[in-house]
Amino acid sequence: NGTEALTFACDHPERIDLLLTDVILPGVNGRQVADNVMARRPGIRVLFMSGYTDDVVARQGVLEPGLRLLQKPFTVETLTAAVSAALLDGARPEDPPASGAGGALEDSAAS
Numbered sequence: 001n002g003t004e005a006l007t008f009a010c011d012h013p014e015r016i017d018l019l020l021t022d023v024i025l026p027g028v029n030g031r032q033v034a035d036n037v038m039a040r041r042p043g044i045r046v047l048f049m050s051g052y053t054d055d056v057v058a059r060q061g062v063l064e065p066g067l068r069l070l071q072k073p074f075t076v077e078t079l080t081a082a083v084s085a086a087l088l089d090g091a092r093p094e095d096p097p098a099s100g101a102g103g104a105l106e107d108s109a110a111s
Helices: 001-011 030-040 054-060 078-087
Strands: 017-024 046-050 069-071
Touching: 001 017, 001 030, 017 030, 017 078, 030 046, 046 078, 054 069, 069 078
Parallel strands: 017 046, 046 069
Antiparallel strands: none
């Protein structure tokens, strides 16, 4: 639930290093959650996940090219690699990712 995630992230007293959110959520979508959390917690990293393909997500207008998107289903190893990349490469959510899992959403219009 996007609204619950937003409330938790904003009310949590400790530092949060990474927000892992689905793109499609009931209530508030994952992008809205991320935008609100990033406004309140500068420096937080964001990793989106979705069972939809990159082009479907891009057409829905929820994510634009360059944001980290982890495709479902994924293995524990793929999740671990994507989380590590998001945390270790120092990239903000809008920066291109390091090579490996959790790559940036491609611009389907440019393909």
